[in-house]
Amino acid sequence: MKPYFPTLQGNERLKQQLGDRVLQGTMAHAYLLQGEIGTGKRLFAHLLAAAMCCEQRTADGVPLPCGVCNTCRKIMEDRTPDLTVIERGDNATIGIEAIRRAKEDMYLSSTENDKKVYIICEANKMTIAAQNALLIALEEPPRDVMIFLLCDDASSLLPTVRSRVQTIRMSLFDPQQMAAFLSTDPKAQRLRTESEELFLDLIVSAAGSPGRALGLLARKEMGALSAKRDCVLAILSAVHSRMRFSTLYEAIGGLSTKRQDMIEELGQLLLALRDLILLKRDENAPLCFFGDRDAARERCDTISLRALFAIYDATQAAILQLNQNVNIGVVTASFADALRAAPSK
Numbered sequence: 001m002k003p004y005f006p007t008l009q010g011n012e013r014l015k016q017q018l019g020d021r022v023l024q025g026t027m028a029h030a031y032l033l034q035g036e037i038g039t040g041k042r043l044f045a046h047l048l049a050a051a052m053c054c055e056q057r058t059a060d061g062v063p064l065p066c067g068v069c070n071t072c073r074k075i076m077e078d079r080t081p082d083l084t085v086i087e088r089g090d091n092a093t094i095g096i097e098a099i100r101r102a103k104e105d106m107y108l109s110s111t112e113n114d115k116k117v118y119i120i121c122e123a124n125k126m127t128i129a130a131q132n133a134l135l136i137a138l139e140e141p142p143r144d145v146m147i148f149l150l151c152d153d154a155s156s157l158l159p160t161v162r163s164r165v166q167t168i169r170m171s172l173f174d175p176q177q178m179a180a181f182l183s184t185d186p187k188a189q190r191l192r193t194e195s196e197e198l199f200l201d202l203i204v205s206a207a208g209s210p211g212r213a214l215g216l217l218a219r220k221e222m223g224a225l226s227a228k229r230d231c232v233l234a235i236l237s238a239v240h241s242r243m244r245f246s247t248l249y250e251a252i253g254g255l256s257t258k259r260q261d262m263i264e265e266l267g268q269l270l271l272a273l274r275d276l277i278l279l280k281r282d283e284n285a286p287l288c289f290f291g292d293r294d295a296a297r298e299r300c301d302t303i304s305l306r307a308l309f310a311i312y313d314a315t316q317a318a319i320l321q322l323n324q325n326v327n328i329g330v331v332t333a334s335f336a337d338a339l340r341a342a343p344s345k
Contacts, residue, residue, distance in 0.1 A: 003063045005047050009181050011171050022051045028166045030147040034154050035170025038211025045148040049117040050075040082113040086120045096129040106142045116145050123149035124156045131158045138164040156323045172208025174286040181210050187217045204291035207271045232269045249336045263322050266315050273312045276300045306343045314338035
């Protein structure tokens with residue numbers, strides 16, 4: 001059987017579906033790759049581009065993409081004029097000019113490959129004008145053009161954009177998958193040899209994201225994320241025990257004052273809430289945030305399902321506001337108000 005995307009960990013069903021589509025020639029012209037930071041969106045977009053252009057894509061027994069032909073290597077290394085990666089860089093947003101340049105290039109013939117591929121990183125950072133400019137290409141794409149939009153949260157993308165692309169959702173790893181993934185990394189194994197406790201903390205702190213796990217192998221990074229996890233737990237404790245507003249606000253004040261860091265921290269809160277909601281329905285549900293199932297069950301018993309959903313909605317609203325560049329102080333205050341108003345039963 002031909003192996004599909006062997007360098008991408010996890011997401012086995014997704015890899016099978018997309019690999020079949022590549023070989024059958026039934027790929028759509030545009031995809032939205034959505035998933036938490038570190039789940040492999042950019043890698044998968046490159047692998048899909050390489051697979052569609054791979055010189056050995058029909059060879060029996062050869063992985064798809066092969067990863068060794070000249071075309072594969074150029075695509076994976078961003079060394080072909082037929083692959084354009086659009087990033088915001090140091091800018092807060094991706095503006096209309098970057099999209100206009102890409103659109104003009106789309107109507108030129110490919111230079112080396114069968115496809116021209118455009119990867120827009122952090123697509124949710126496109127301005128409204130940029131998204132509208134992209135709509136024409138999404139509605140009537142030039143022949144042999146593929147567009148990949150990458151983002152962790154698609155809620156800030158226009159409905160008209162989302163309706164014109166097929167969504168691919170990257171999966172988070174459960175603790176067992178994460179342990180298996182880290183078993184191939186020398187740094188992770190050294191950490192495990194030195195301290196099994198720190199290794200387990202790494203798995204839990206990664207919150208299901210393999211990319212985050214690799215980034216956390218530096219001790220100082222692990223310490224910083226452990227502090228962030230403590231902040232998430234403090235917020236949950238302040239909510240479920242109906243503490244005074246000042247105490248709740250103090251817990252929320254533990255979040256970062258940097259916009260992107262705060263978005264990531266609130267993303268971890270969403271993971272914790274997701275675990276608790278699933279535990280309400282199935283005590284054996286796979287967990288991403290909590291490493292100690294008994295502790296998670298105990299915490300789950302203290303918060304009603306209605307309250308969990310209310311907190312989840314409030315957290316999503318705060319993330320949306322941050323992505324829309326609302327003042328961080330305003331976001332913090334409104335988030336605190338929403339949590340304080342969460343139902344107790």
